Amino acid sequence: MTQPDTSSLMPRDARRREQVAVFSIDQYSFVISAASIQEIRSTDSLGGTVVDLDRPVLRKVRHIVERDARAYYVVSGYEHFHLPLSRPTTVLILRSAPVAVLVDRIEEMAEMRTLLALPQSFRGEERTWYRGLTVLDRKVLPVANPLGFLTAEELRQLEEQNPGLLQTAATTRRERERV
Secondary structure: OOOOOHHHOOOOOOOOOEEEEEEEEOOEEEEEEHHHEEEEEEHHHOOOEEEEOOOOOEOOEEEEEEEOOEEEEEEEHHHHOOOOOOOOOEEEEEOOOOEEEEEOEEEEEEEEOOOEOOOOOOOOOHHHHEEEEEEEOOEEEEEEOHHHOOOHHHHHHHHHHOOOHHHHHHHHHHHHHHO
16 A cells, blocks of 8 residues: 655645734734834834924824935824824834834734734724734734825825925935035
């Protein structure tokens, strides 16, 4: 009797896996794709130049930070998610948008195996905030949409009220480096 060829069998858990960062704001935990994060920094060691917005049009965005010849709108995580005031100590600099998100801390890096659709009870702006829900360590956690921190409309509003500010911040840094 011959044994079946097990090399062609699918692994027991063939679901797609995704590396994620688990972050917290106040007592609330969230998940975000690790691939969407360019850099994680402490607020103390962020470096670069911080520019206050002349005309803040969104409560959650009051500053721009310029780092490595790129400028990012700084989004307050607690303001974005409508959570109690917190003391952010960490900045998530996103890869796919000109956004840096202030969060309280990174809890861990993990592997997400399941992404569940949002329940229909999520009806408002939170449908933009989240990609779905996942389960990690027996806890159900929302999975943040990196493009949901600032929508295309919010980016347009920020640019209209502060024309050229992102480009100005990056240009100013390059000019300082030449001197």
